[in-house]
Structure formats: structure tokens, C-alpha cells
Amino acid sequence: MKLAYEAEDEAFRAELITFLDQNTPTEVGTRDFGSDGSDGEDIVPEWSRKWQAQLFDAGWMVPAFPPELGGRNCTPVQTLIYLEEIARRGVPRSLHFPGYAIVSPSLLEYGTDEQKKLVPAAVRGDTIWCIGMSEPNAGSDLAGLRTRAEVHDDAFVVNGQKVWTSYAQVAQKCCLYVRTNPDVPKHKGISLLIVDMDTPGIEIRPLRHITGAAEFAEVFFDDVIVPRENLVGDLNDGWRLTQGSLAHERAGLWVEGVARLEQSILALVDLAKRLGADRDPVVRREIAAAYENAASLRALGYKGFASFAQGSSAPEHSYMKMATSEASQAVFELGTKIQGSYGAVVDSERGEENGRWIRGFFTSFAGTIAGGTSQIQRNIIAQRILGLPRS
Amino acid sequence: MDFSLTEDQVLLRDTARGLLVNECPTTMLRDHITDPSAADRLTAHLGEFVGLGGGDLTDLAIFVEELGYVAAPGPFFANTALFAPLLAALGSPLLDDVLEGTTTGTVALAGTDGSWRVNGETRKTFVPEADRVEWIAVVDEGPTVRLTQGLPTRLIERVDTTRRLFDVDTTGEKGETFEINPDALAGAIERATVALSAEMVGTARRMFDMTLQYAKERIQFDVPIGSFQAMQHKLADMSLAIERATSAVQYAAMTLTEDDVDRHRATHVAKAAAGAAVTRAAKDGIQIHGGIGYTWEHDLHLFMRRAYGSETWMGTTGYHHDRLADLLIA
Numbered sequence: 035m036k037l038a039y040e041a042e043d044e045a046f047r048a049e050l051i052t053f054l055d056q057n058t059p060t061e062v063g064t065r066d067f068g069s070d071g072s073d074g075e076d077i078v079p080e081w082s083r084k085w086q087a088q089l090f091d092a093g094w095m096v097p098a099f100p101p102e103l104g105g106r107n108c109t110p111v112q113t114l115i116y117l118e119e120i121a122r123r124g125v126p127r128s129l130h131f132p133g134y135a136i137v138s139p140s141l142l143e144y145g146t147d148e149q150k151k152l153v154p155a156a157v158r159g160d161t162i163w164c165i166g167m168s169e170p171n172a173g174s175d176l177a178g179l180r181t182r183a184e185v186h187d188d189a190f191v192v193n194g195q196k197v198w199t200s201y202a203q204v205a206q207k208c209c210l211y212v213r214t215n216p217d218v219p220k221h222k223g224i225s226l227l228i229v230d231m232d233t234p235g236i237e238i239r240p241l242r243h244i245t246g247a248a249e250f251a252e253v254f255f256d257d258v259i260v261p262r263e264n265l266v267g268d269l270n271d272g273w274r275l276t277q278g279s280l281a282h283e284r285a286g287l288w289v290e291g292v293a294r295l296e297q298s299i300l301a302l303v304d305l306a307k308r309l310g311a312d313r314d315p316v317v318r319r320e321i322a323a324a325y326e327n328a329a330s331l332r333a334l335g336y337k338g339f340a341s342f343a344q345g346s347s348a349p350e351h352s353y354m355k356m357a358t359s360e361a362s363q364a365v366f367e368l369g370t371k372i373q374g375s376y377g378a379v380v381d382s383e384r385g386e387e388n389g390r391w392i393r394g395f396f397t398s399f400a401g402t403i404a405g406g407t408s409q410i411q412r413n414i415i416a417q418r419i420l421g422l423p424r425s
Numbered sequence: 426m427d428f429s430l431t432e433d434q435v436l437l438r439d440t441a442r443g444l445l446v447n448e449c450p451t452t453m454l455r456d457h458i459t460d461p462s463a464a465d466r467l468t469a470h471l472g473e474f475v476g477l478g479g480g481d482l483t484d485l486a487i488f489v490e491e492l493g494y495v496a497a498p499g500p501f502f503a504n505t506a507l508f509a510p511l512l513a514a515l516g517s518p519l520l521d522d523v524l525e526g527t528t529t530g531t532v533a534l535a536g537t538d539g540s541w542r543v544n545g546e547t548r549k550t551f552v553p554e555a556d557r558v559e560w561i562a563v564v565d566e567g568p569t570v571r572l573t574q575g576l577p578t579r580l581i582e583r584v585d586t587t588r589r590l591f592d593v594d595t596t597g598e599k600g601e602t603f604e605i606n607p608d609a610l611a612g613a614i615e616r617a618t619v620a621l622s623a624e625m626v627g628t629a630r631r632m633f634d635m636t637l638q639y640a641k642e643r644i645q646f647d648v649p650i651g652s653f654q655a656m657q658h659k660l661a662d663m664s665l666a667i668e669r670a671t672s673a674v675q676y677a678a679m680t681l682t683e684d685d686v687d688r689h690r691a692t693h694v695a696k697a698a699a700g701a702a703v704t705r706a707a708k709d710g711i712q713i714h715g716g717i718g719y720t721w722e723h724d725l726h727l728f729m730r731r732a733y734g735s736e737t738w739m740g741t742t743g744y745h746h747d748r749l750a751d752l753l754i755a
């Protein structure tokens with residue numbers, strides 16, 4: 035047990051800091067982490083595309099990857115340092131995570147040689163990917179998905195509908211989960227296909243987020259023909275692939291969530307001071323409780339990282355997404371409560387910080403719903419970590 | 426930033442577990458309710474480990490967490506987690522005797538309001554195991570420390586029957602008085618606070634383990650109650666609270682061991698997180714046990730007693746949140 039890092043890891047940090055100081059685009063500072071982009075703003079603006087490519091070319095996009103995939107073969111501890119530094123500065127690597135974080139690792143593990151060739155462009159951000167999992171009747175119960183893919187000798191023919199598909203309107207490619215065998219138990223008849231978004235028969239209808247911004251979409255498939263070689267992994271083995279995400283970074287995925295939480299708490303202290311609520315004993319206690327939560331979650335993240343780096347499984351990580359998203363929701367809500375009657379004002383002349391707190395509170399539900407709701411996370415903790423029987 | 430245990434630390438933890446499973450059964454905790462000498466045998470066994478009082482807090486925390494798991498009674502905690510660090514802060518030669526096991530002591534600090542802040546009151550409260558040690562170190566305004574023997578004590582009856590806290594009347598001229606550096610004193614109190622937090626994590630873990638096992642075994646409506654989602658989500662939240670507290674305590678122990686700038690905040694975070702974990706484990710633990718959990722025969726209440734005894738000692742969760750707010754908001 036110790037707090038300090040080794041000298042070579044500090045050297046890695048120093049090199050990263052130099053790179054970030056010299057290259058971070060100025061637009062980064064104008065993005066408010068409490069929001070998900072204001073109305074009309076590009077989902078993936080030009081500056082962020084350039085920035086992602088620059089990170090890739092310099093080996094700073096996914097540092098644990100080899101240089102040809104935008105990395106520098108760094109160690110797990112160095113990955114943690116990397117994630118800490120970019121989170122501390124609020125620097126996003128990319129404004130579209132599916133390609134580098136979910137698609138690439140799955141293709142590297144399960145893809146054919148041809149499919150693996152798609153990875154560099156996915157990590158560099160030259161290709162934007164979306165993930166087609168959820169459907170109107172298959173959300174938490176993902177295995178209940180009904181989008182059909184008829185299997186022919188040389189192609190699949192896809193019919194059905196996806197929903198809440200983030201980035202669909204800007205993506206070139208989709209990782210699409212489809213039912214290829216309706217006659218077996220639901221987990222056993224799912225396959226994963228790579229689908230070009232400009233294939234005839236695909237219709238995309240943007241859906242606006244709770245905040246008003248159009249960032250996800252409904253996607254309809256009408257006799258869409260997908261070449262046979264676009265099957266990832268084995269036929270009907272798609273369920274296993276739904277579990278994929280960036281294994282190199284899984285142990286550090288919490289870093290950004292915790293860093294944002296801590297930044298929000300600092301901003302909450304400023305807000306309370308500005309409004310004279312900093313002498314209110316109830317407010318003081320609530321801010322301290324939020325800090326206690328954030329600080330102990332950071333410690334839990336590090337503890338999980340230590341077991342991960344030693345090669346053991348780290349159940350700690352199952353708690354992190356649920357706990358940080360709920361903690362952040364509570365902090366944004368507290369920010370609105372401190373403003374009293376002005377808590378719901380988003381008017382730039384009358385409200386605080388353009389409605390940062392109430393908007394952030396709305397946006398916080400993305401964290402507690404997307405990627406497995408908090409209730410589903412509790413089921414997983416109870417059944418997989420604590421070993422309780424399924425209901 | 427490395428949270429992994431060293432080989433020596435794993436050995437220490439396993440040794441503690443092996444010893445305590447035999448030497449601190451709940452039957453002894455029950456005997457101890459009316460007869461404090463029931464813990465003497467355990468105290469004798471623990472004598473081998475008093476040296477931890479002079480070592481790294483990270484090691485002491487691992488050991489006392491196991492004491493918390495069995496709700497160990499007796500003066501070990503007062504002696505190694507309170508008295509020894511105070512003597513170290515004082516630079517007192519008596520420390521060597523404590524670490525060699527030739528003498529023992531406790532600390533009298535809190536005044537009538539029970540808060541662990543230096544005060545000038547003559548009656549000190551919540552002094553642990555004051556009648557089972559040789560020395561009482563009385564902390565007064567100045568700050569000063571008076572090393573005394575033979576002061577009058579009175580047991581304060583609390584729900585916690587596993588840790589005995591006393592009123593101590595410190596009037597009279599007994600003992601030798603020393604000045605103490607305020608920062609060194611604060612550091613000793615922080616060390617004790619983090620050690621107590623570690624102990625509380627152990628107590629929380631014990632109640633959680635008992636409850637998880639019960640949830641898997643108890644059948645109602647033809648299925649284990651642990652298959653009901655209301656039970657599963659309670660258990661998931663209990664385990665999260667305990668995981669958070671475990672990590673917060675470990676981090677705080679590291680900051681104190683390494684004199685890190687974050688140590689003051691980390692101490693308050695540790696005690697508050699441990700308080701939240703141990704009270705949640707107690708409340709949900711009893712509820713999940715149902716009627717059996719409400720009985721005297723069932724052991725759960727022994728740990729629930731310890732839980733609330735510890736939550737209200739050396740500053741409640743609310744107290745530590747307020748101190749944390751003072752540091753954060755100023």
C-alpha cells in the first residue's frame with residue numbers, strides 16, 4: 035500500500051502533460067461537462083475530429099494499444115495516469131465513444147482479419163460507429179431483441195427497428211445485434227453484424243434528448259442486405275459479444291465519472307458561496323456528504339484497479355458506474371435546491387451559469403439509464419458478485 | 426497509488442482471523458456483558474500484537490478491522506490506537522513500555538458534550554476501558570497531556586456491551602503534565618479516528634456476511650428470500666456502502682502513514698463512510714433477518730450494539746461531515 039507512483043510512471047505523466055499543454059484545442063474549454071452539447075451544435079464538430087486524429091497519430095488515443103492503433107503499449111498503471119490527467123483537465127479524447135471504446139476491442143477479439151482492418155479508422159475517429167442494441171421492446175431485456183436477419187448463402191436480409199441509437203445520424207457504420215434464429219432460447223439466436231449506414235432500406239429518424247439536443251435516433255431496417263462476411267464471430271453467438279468493452283481500460287472507466295463528480299462538487303461550493311448558502315448548516319452537511327461519497331468512490335476505484343493490475347477480477351468496478359451516476363445526479367439536484375425559486379431558471383440573464391445545474395440534473399439520467407439501468411446494476415451485483423439466486 | 430496489500434499484510438490479516446475465530450466467539454461477548462474479565466484471555470493473546478501501536482497505521486488498520494469483525498472487547502484498541510499514538514506525539518519514553526507490553530493506558534479527552542475536541546473540563550467522558558489499564562492520559566487545554574494513575578471512573582451505560590466507556594473525574598493534582606504540539610496531538614487523534622473507522626468496517630462486514638448467508642438460506646414462499654428483488658437491492662446497497670468505506674479507510678490510513686496533504690479530509694471521509702456503512706449494515710441486517718433478528722438469542726444485536734456504539738464515538742457521521750465542510754467551504 036502506498037500513494038506515490040514510480041519514477042518511470044511520473045515520466046510518462048510528464049510527457050503526457052507536455053503534449054496536452056501544447057496541443058489541447060481551445061474549444062475544449064468551452065464545452066460544459068454538465069451538458070451534452072447545446073441545440074444545433076454538431077454532434078461531432080470538426081475540431082474534435084482533428085483532435086482525435088492528432089491524439090491517434092501521437093500515440094495518445096488509447097495508450098495501451100500499439101502505435102499502429104493510436105497507442106504506445108503502455109502499462110495498466112500508465113493507462114490509469116492517462117485517464118486521470120485527461121479527466122482532471124476535462125479533455126475529451128473523442129466526442130463519439132462507440133468506435134474506439136466498444137467496437138474496436140470486439141473486432142480485435144472476435145473479428146476476421148478483414149474486419150480487424152476497420153479498427154485503426156474506428157480508433158482514429160475517421161469512421162464514426164453506432165451501436166444498435168436497444169429496441170422498443172428490448173431495453174434492459176436486451177436478449178429479447180426482435181430485429182430479424184434472414185440467413186442466405188451470401189447475405190443477410192435485415193428487417194426491424196432499433197431505438198435510442200446514439201450517433202446514428204452521423205455514423206458510417208453500425209454494430210447491429212439481430213435475431214438470426216427465432217426457434218431457440220432467446221440468448222442463443224442472436225448474431226452481430228457490421229452494417230454500412232448508407233445501405234438502401236435504412237431509415238434514420240433523429241430523436242431529441244431530454245435536454246432538447248438531437249443526439250440519438252430511431253433506426254428502421256426494411257429488407258436491408260448485409261454481406262455474409264459482415265458477420266462478427268460465429269452465427270448465433272452474438273450474445274457473448276454484447277459484453278465487450280475496452281478491456282485495457284475497463285479498470286479505469288470510472289476515472290472520468292469520478293473526476294466530473296469532484297469538479298461538480300467544487301462548483302457547488304462556489305455556487306453556495308455566491309448565493310450566501312455557504313453558512314447554511316444543512317447545505318454544508320449535504321456538500322460534505324457529497325464529497326465523502328465522491329472521495330470514497332475514488333478510493334474504491336483505485337482499490338479495484340489494484341486487484342485488476344494484479345490479474346484478479348475486480349468486483350469493485352461493477353459498483354462504480356451505478357454509484358458515480360447516482361452520486362452525480364444527487365449533486366446536480368443539490369445545485370438546483372441551493373438556488374431555491376431560481377432552481378429551474380435557464381435564462382442566461384437571471385439564472386446561475388445558464389441553468390447548468392438543472393440541465394446537468396436532467397442529463398444525469400443518461401448515466402442512471404443508458405448502458406444498463408441502476409436497477410439492472412443492482413441485480414448484477416446481487417446475483418453475480420453476492421451470489422444470490424435469480425428471482 | 427497502490428491499494429494492494431503486501432505479503433506481510435496478508436499474513437497479518439490471516440493471523441488475526443485465525444486467532445480471533447477461536448479467542449473471540451460470541452459466547453464470550455455474552456459473558457463479557459456482566460463480567461469484563463471474560464475478555465482477559467483474549468487480551469493476553471493480543472499482547473503479542475501491541476507493537477502495531479508504534480508501526481504504520483496501514484498495518485494497524487488491517488488488524489483492528491478484524492477486531493471489529495468479532496466486536497472484540499478489552500483494552501487493546503484504547504492501548505494501541507489511542508494511548509500509543511498519543512505517547513508517540515508526546516515523545517514520551519513510556520511508549521517503549523507500551524509497545525513491549527509491560528504497561529497499558531487509555532486516553533481521556535472528550536468533555537461533557539462528548540466531542541473529541543480539546544477542552545478545559547475536569548470531567549472527561551467516553552474514556553475507553555478506563556478501569557482495565559494502568560495509565561490514563563488526560564488531554565487538556567494548552568494543549569497539555571497529564572499522565573495519571575488511579576483516577577476515579579464511572580462506567581457509562583450504553584447499548585454497546587462490547588466496548589466499555591467511562592466518565593473520568595480528573596480533578597486533583599495527580600500525575601505529571603507535559604505540553605504537546607497541537608499538530609502532533611491532532612495527528613494522534615486522526616490516527617485513532619481512522620483506526621476506529623477500520624474497526625467499524627470490520628463490524629459492518631460481519632453483519633453483512635451474516636445477513637447475506639441468511640438471505641441465501643431462509644425459505645419463504647418456497648424460495649430463498651435472497652431471490653426477492655427488494656432483498657437483493659438492499660444487499661447490493663449494503664455491499665456498496667461497505668466497499669466504499671473499506672477503500673476510504675485504506676486511503677486515509679495511507680495518507681496518515683505518508684503525511685500526505687489530503688490526510689485531514691481523508692480522515693473525516695473515512696469516519697463518515699464507515700459510520701454510514703456500519704449503521705446501514707445494522708439496520709438492513711436486522712430487517713432482512715426478520716423476527717429472528719429481533720431476538721436476544723440471535724447474535725446480530727451484539728454487532729448492532731457495537732455499530733451504534735462506534736458511530737457515536739469519536740464524532741458521529743454528522744460531526745465529521747461538519748468538520749469536512751469546514752475544510753471544503755471554509
Ligand SMILES: Cc1cc2nc3c(=O)[nH]c(=O)nc-3n(C[C@H](O)[C@H](O)[C@H](O)COP(=O)(O)OP(=O)(O)OC[C@H]3O[C@@H](n4cnc5c(N)ncnc54)[C@H](O)[C@@H]3O)c2cc1C
Nearest residue numbers: 165166167168173174198199200400403404405406407409
Ligand atoms: C442517453 C442514452 C443513450 C443511449 N444510447 C444507446 C445506444 O447507442 N445504443 C443502444 O442500443 N441503446 C442505447 N440506449 C438505450 C439504453 O441502453 C436503454 O434505455 C436501457 O438499457 C434501458 O432500457 P429501456 O429504456 O427499454 O428501459 P426498460 O428496460 O423498459 O426499463 C424501465 C424501468 O424498468 C426497470 N427494470 C427493467 N427490468 C428490470 C429488472 N429486471 N429488475 C428491476 N428493474 C427493472 C428499469 O431499471 C427502468 O427503471 C441509450 C439510452 C440513453 C438514455
